[in-house]
Amino acid sequence: MRIGYQEVNFTGHRRIATAVNGTVPSPVLRWREGDSITLRVINQLAVDSSIHWHGILVPTDMDGVPGLSFNGIAPGETFEYRFDVKQSGTFWYHSHSDFQEQTGMYGAIVIDSRQPEPFTYDREYVVMLSDWSDEDPEKIYAKLKKQSHYYNFRQRTAGDLWRDLERQGLKQTWNQRAMWNRMRMSYRDISDVTGYTYTFLMNGRTPADGWTGQFKRGEKVRLRFVNGAAMSFFDVRIPGLEMTVVAADGQNIEPVTVDEFRIGVAETYDVIVAPKDDTAYSIFAQAIDRTGYARGTLTPDPSLMASVPEMDPAPVLTHADMGMAMDHGAIDHSMHDMDNAAVTTAGRVGHGSTEPIVHRATEFGPQVDMRAEDPQYRPDDPGIGLRDNGRRVLTYADLSNLYPSPDPRDPEREIQLHLTGNMARYMWSVNGIKFADSEPLELEYGERVRITLVNDTMMNHPMHLHGMWSDLESGDGAHLPRKHTVIVQPGSKISYLVTADARGTWAYHCHLLFHMPGMFRTVIVS
Amino acid sequence: MKPIKKHICIGLLFGSLGVWTAALAAMEDDPVLAKVMIGQLEMRAASGDNPLVWDDVQAWVGKDLNKLWLKTEGEYVNNRVEELEIQLLYSRALTTYWDLQAGWRRNIRPEPTRDWLALGFKGLAPYFFDIDAAVFIGESGRTAARLEGEYQLLFTQRLILTPDLEINWYGKDDVGAGIGSGLSDMELGLRLRYEIRREFAPYVGVNWWKKFGDTGDFARAAGEKTDDFQWVIGLRAWF
Numbered sequence: 001m002r003i004g005y006q007e008v009n010f011t012g013h014r015r016i017a018t019a020v021n022g023t024v025p026s027p028v029l030r031w032r033e034g035d036s037i038t039l040r041v042i043n044q045l046a047v048d049s050s051i052h053w054h055g056i057l058v059p060t061d062m063d064g065v066p067g068l069s070f071n072g073i074a075p076g077e078t079f080e081y082r083f084d085v086k087q088s089g090t091f092w093y094h095s096h097s098d099f100q101e102q103t104g105m106y107g108a109i110v111i112d113s114r115q116p117e118p119f120t121y122d123r124e125y126v127v128m129l130s131d132w133s134d135e136d137p138e139k140i141y142a143k144l145k146k147q148s149h150y151y152n153f154r155q156r157t158a159g160d161l162w163r164d165l166e167r168q169g170l171k172q173t174w175n176q177r178a179m180w181n182r183m184r185m186s187y188r189d190i191s192d193v194t195g196y197t198y199t200f201l202m203n204g205r206t207p208a209d210g211w212t213g214q215f216k217r218g219e220k221v222r223l224r225f226v227n228g229a230a231m232s233f234f235d236v237r238i239p240g241l242e243m244t245v246v247a248a249d250g251q252n253i254e255p256v257t258v259d260e261f262r263i264g265v266a267e268t269y270d271v272i273v274a275p276k277d278d279t280a281y282s283i284f285a286q287a288i289d290r291t292g293y294a295r296g297t298l299t300p301d302p303s304l305m306a307s308v309p310e311m312d313p314a315p316v317l318t319h320a321d322m323g324m325a326m327d328h329g330a331i332d333h334s335m336h337d338m339d340n341a342a343v344t345t346a347g348r349v350g351h352g353s354t355e356p357i358v359h360r361a362t363e364f365g366p367q368v369d370m371r372a373e374d375p376q377y378r379p380d381d382p383g384i385g386l387r388d389n390g391r392r393v394l395t396y397a398d399l400s401n402l403y404p405s406p407d408p409r410d411p412e413r414e415i416q417l418h419l420t421g422n423m424a425r426y427m428w429s430v431n432g433i434k435f436a437d438s439e440p441l442e443l444e445y446g447e448r449v450r451i452t453l454v455n456d457t458m459m460n461h462p463m464h465l466h467g468m469w470s471d472l473e474s475g476d477g478a479h480l481p482r483k484h485t486v487i488v489q490p491g492s493k494i495s496y497l498v499t500a501d502a503r504g505t506w507a508y509h510c511h512l513l514f515h516m517p518g519m520f521r522t523v524i525v526s
Numbered sequence: 527m528k529p530i531k532k533h534i535c536i537g538l539l540f541g542s543l544g545v546w547t548a549a550l551a552a553m554e555d556d557p558v559l560a561k562v563m564i565g566q567l568e569m570r571a572a573s574g575d576n577p578l579v580w581d582d583v584q585a586w587v588g589k590d591l592n593k594l595w596l597k598t599e600g601e602y603v604n605n606r607v608e609e610l611e612i613q614l615l616y617s618r619a620l621t622t623y624w625d626l627q628a629g630w631r632r633n634i635r636p637e638p639t640r641d642w643l644a645l646g647f648k649g650l651a652p653y654f655f656d657i658d659a660a661v662f663i664g665e666s667g668r669t670a671a672r673l674e675g676e677y678q679l680l681f682t683q684r685l686i687l688t689p690d691l692e693i694n695w696y697g698k699d700d701v702g703a704g705i706g707s708g709l710s711d712m713e714l715g716l717r718l719r720y721e722i723r724r725e726f727a728p729y730v731g732v733n734w735w736k737k738f739g740d741t742g743d744f745a746r747a748a749g750e751k752t753d754d755f756q757w758v759i760g761l762r763a764w765f
Contacts, residue, residue: 138557143724145590146561146764150724157680181653184623366591366619422622424650427556427590434555517555 001051003073003095004044008104010132010199010206017104018045018095025128025204025228026093026107033088033114039081041073048072051081052096053109054266054464055250055484058083060504063466065096068505068522072097088113089250090126090224090268091484099137099230102513106130106228111250118402119246119255121272124222125213129236129263129285129294131198131229140193141514144426151194154289154314155186179319183370187317189423189458190384192514193231195292200232202285202294207308211283211296220274221298222246223283227263230513233288233460233487235262235386236269238281238298239309243271245394249483252402261394262288262383264462264487266511269394273298280306288385288460290314315385317458323372323491349410350477352377352495353452358416363432363456369422371456375493379474383460383489396474396494399481405471407499408478411450414495415441418454419461419488419510419519428510428518435520441508443500443525452495455488461515462487465523467506470496485511500525560587561764566717568760570733577603579758581692582674591619595627600635610635613644624649631662638702640664646672654678669697684721688729690714699740704748706740719762727762 006019020026031037043049050072052064062083066072073079088111095105108126133140143150164173180187205211215221223243227234237243237260244257247270255272263269263285275281280299287293290311297306359371380397381387421428430438443449451470453463463470464485471480473495480497488494502525509520565582579601586593595617600610615629624647631642646660655675662670676690692713696705717731736753737745745752 142557142559145557145559147724153683155680155683157682159681184650184652184654366621366624369622424623425590425619436555 001039001041002044003041003049003051003105006104008132010201011134013134015134018049018100019104020051020107023204024104024132025130025201026105028107028126029093029109031085031109031111033085033111035085037081037083037085040078041081042078043073043075046075048074048097049095049100049105050097051093051105052466053081053091053093055091055268056083056093056109057086057467057502060467060502060506063504063506065466065507068507085111087111087250089247089252090226090270091250092128092226092228092266092268094228096507099141099513101228102131102133102137102140102230104132108224108226108228110224118252119244119272120220121222122219123215124224126203126224126226127211127283127296128201128203128226128228129232129234130201130204130227131193131232131287132201133193133197133199135197137230137513140197144192144514148192148424148426149186149189151192151196152186152189153194153196154188154190154291156188179322179324183322185322185369185423185458188314189317190289190315191231191233191287191291192426192459192512194289195287198232198287198292200229200234200285200287200292200294202283202296205296207293207295212302213283213296213298214302215275215298215300217275217278217300220272223271223273225263225269225271227265227267229265231265233262233264233462234285234294235260235288235312236283236285237261237391238273238283239306240279240281241273241275241298242392243273245269245271245398248399248481249485251482253481254400254402254479256394256398257392258394258398259391260386260389262386262487264460264485264511266462266464266485267483267487275300280304282306282308284309286311288315290385312385312389317384317490320376321384321490322370322458323375323455349405349408349480349497350473351475352379352473353414353416353450353493355414355416355452357454357493359418359456360431363418363420365432366425367422367427367429367434368420368432368456369424370458371418371420372454372491372493375454375456375491377494378489378492379472379494381489381492383487396472396487399472399474399483400476401479401481404478405480407448407471407497409448409499411448411497413447414450414452416452416454417521418456419463421457421459421515421519423458426514428515430519430521434518435509435522436518438521440505440522440524443498443523445500445503445525447500448497449500450495450497452493453486453488454493455490458490459512459515460487460489461519462511463509464511465498465506465508467502467504467523467525468498468500470498472496556589558587558589561585563764565762566715566760567763568729568731568758570756570758572754572756575603577601577608586617588617593617593625595629607635615644615646617648620647621649623651627660633703636703640668640700640703642668642670667698668700671695686719686721686727688715688717688719688731690717696741701744704741704744706742706744708739710739710741711735711737715758717758717760717762725764729758729760729762731758731760732756733758
């Protein structure tokens with residue numbers, strides 16, 4: 001594999017992408033469970049690079065995170081990745097150096113199973129979703145630091161105020177606005193970086209072009225969705241077709257049929273569709289903030305195109321998304337200043353944490369703008385913009401492992417981590433402490449631990465733990481779905497269990513590219 | 527070196543730091559960045575020659591929590607700088623929305639030059655008011671205080687009305703500088719800008735100022751106006 005510069009043109013302007021083997025997205029890698037893989041990666045960039053195999057269980061020195069797994073791949077050098085493939089399903093790979101991922105370095109990995117699969121299909125496609133910007137990611141990051149709402153052109157206006165006053169009067173409007181005004185936050189702050197600069201891509205095709213996949217009537221088509229975007233969540237549907245979700249993050253689940261699903265950055269979903277008619281269908285992936293979409297077409301005939309649906313209205317945050325207390329408050333200012341979170345004995349596996357929410361002293365200061373008072377455990381919440389939209393929307397509560405959990409133990413302890421930030425200063429951290437100032441999180445080899453993530457911000461954060469599965473407590477404790485990336489909704493909490501079965505030094509971070517530098521922890525399993 | 531040249535040099539220093547630091551901003555979570563902000567750069571319609579006025583012109587270099595901060599305001603009329611003030615401050619983030627700023631202020635025009643120690647708070651108050659409030663301690667027991675406030679009213683995402691207010695107060699008379707003790711002057715503005723890009727917004731507006739008390743008396747004695755209402759046309763920009 002060759003990492004190099006490649007001229008691309010997604011917007012009418014020629015730009016230089018960082019690409020693997022000259023393509024954006026990078027080529028699909030097809031492996032077979034049980035294979036021994038050797039990949040020689042040569043870096044032809046002028047700067048260091050790396051490739052991380054996202055969701056693949058590899059030895060710690062093959063994980064591709066510069067500074068943790070290895071030193072990165074210097075310009076002109078070749079690095080040989082060697083590992084055995086112990087799993088099957090849909091995964092992906094991307095650069096873990098600088099902000100190279102946004103400039104084109106992401107591709108899908110498809111691993112065929114040794115065993116017959118528990119579902120059938122006649123053909124399959126990878127559907128890679130991503131976001132492209134003509135701006136250098138470093139520039140985007142600098143702009144966000146200088147003016148955090150730079151890309152948000154959905155702010156509240158005088159007209160909105162007037163409409164609210166007309167509709168509900170002064171008192172109600174005042175009461176409704178007071179919290180946001182006092183907190184100095186915007187209820188219309190959904191994505192940090194929007195369609196103002198991003199062109200959303202499906203398999204590298206712009207919305208104007210669209211990606212096309214063919215089928216024959218009566219066929220079952222497996223679509224392997226991967227969100228390889230830098231900063232964008234997508235809500236995916238195929239009007240006219242129901243989708244049967246058969247795998248999440250590459251792992252088979254109890255099939256569930258939906259009209260729509262949200263795919264966070266770095267997640268993957270496998271769905272099977274069975275078009276019964278000789279018509280074309282739009283695969284429609286609107287960005288969570290509705291500032292744009294990626295699209296494609298499933299069609300029996302390339303000349304046959306489907307209409308593209310309108311985007312839904314832009315969502316707004318509610319009090320619940322801010323973790324506002326409904327009847328009881330949380331505990332402020334307590335415990336010690338240690339980075340490692342509150343460690344307590346943990347309850348039984350299944351429905352998540354019942355531990356009290358503790359905001360540590362480190363969460364107070366200029367680096368943090370809010371603390372969820374009463375974050376709810378709500379895996380059955382489809383999330384902002386998808387609630388009560390009249391469609392069957394996948395939620396985490398629908399995810400149930402097709403097989404019994406390989407490690408049925410109850411957790412021995414619980415680690416509570418708070419996702420924190422200051423949107424206005426554009427600073428991100430965990431427990432109020434950014435990566436550069438943090439201590440590693442230590443796990444004991446072999447232990448079963450519950451990690452509870454509390455979202456003290458108003459953004460969705462897709463949290464990715466390298467090297468080990470995140471067994472999501474979505475309901476059925478005996479069939480926990482195994483994920484590598486877990487969305488933590490704003491103002492909520494969510495728990496998963498981790499079996500520390502991989503020795504070494506691992507990365508643990510928010511997969512939003514511009515949150516990652518701060519909202520990051522090293523995990524050491526020893 | 528003449529004071530004005532010296533200040534141009536400080537400006538160039540900031541500018542070159544900005545170019546230099548842009549190259550360093552990689553995956554570092556907290557890169558050294560630089561920002562230049564021109565809050566108001568405008569022509570004012572006055573009864574005599576139309577002055578070119580800059581106010582709220584600022585630049586910073588630094589990281590998330592610690593910055594070196596430059597502020598300047600002044601007036602250029604009749605081919606000469608009539609008013610010029612600069613401040614060089616260290617800015618430290620104190621709370622979520624407030625920075626503590628401390629340093630040096632120098633009033634260069636009108637002469638005589640006055641130097642001050644500056645201590646202030648700059649930030650975003652509840653209900654989204656941008657506030658800059660500072661006290662100043664000068665030579666010979668001189669003291670001063672200043673409050674500036676600004677609000678952004680969005681008609682659309684790009685058409686924005688900004689009311690702003692500035693009040694100055696001085697502790698004692700400074701006859702040489704034409705300043706009297708107590709509330710000395712106040713300025714109110716209303717500017718409607720259009721953000722062609724976030725960084726570039728021409729505007730039109732009105733500006734009203736008045737000198738009070740002894741300061742007003744000094745102005746009257748010098749045959750100057752003590753208040754004025756002006757139409758303005760200008761540019762707000764940052765990079």
